Amino acid sequence: MKPAGVHHVAICVADAQKGLAFYRDVLGMTQLPRPDLGPGYWLDAGGQQVHLMESATPPPGAAHFAIRVDDLEAAVADLQEQGVEVQRVPFIPGAGYQAFLHDPFGNVVELNQPE
Template sequence: MNSSSLHHVSLMVRQLDEALDFYISVLGLRHRTDRPATGGRGAWLDLGDQQLHLIEGTPPPARGQHFALRVDDLDATRELLLGRGVEVSAPVTIGAARQSFLRDPSGNAIELHETTSHRTGP
């Protein structure tokens, strides 16, 4: 096997419209209209060169599964989200990175990941 990158992540969400509003309006992903919503209601979103596939259904129980969004400035991103009423955990340093966590409206965990070597501020 010779994989070169991650193409997409698929998430189950309780209400597609609510999830789309969160991922587009709050997190800034872009809606794609060129991908089919196979097997029921769903949507595709762009995140850089990767995609997020939202599928309406029942999300599985939270057992630590999550995906991570790389951010340039974790503190600024966290403050922006807190200002929009999104609960975001305090940053924690893990090796050469810092991370915080939040949940989408369906309870899916999302990590905000900042590589500390890229930080220019304090």
């Protein structure tokens, strides 16, 4: 597997509107288009993305970072050959092709191949 860069970092916020006001208006990020995935926002932070997901009680795995890959199928195959359990998810228009795994400490890592 060869990472092409960090695609995004996803964080949970109790109030998406308040989060948007802080990250956009205070920190200067730019709001991006986002598919309907529930309450939240996608923001540009100088070429990388921050994804705000509204959740009063974040579900396990909600907070994560995503590694951009050019070939998701090849990356998944490489990881599986190394004994890493990787979970593919159905394609979501606007979100790219995705797969998820856990590092040895239980942290969630997303692999993302943009559309």
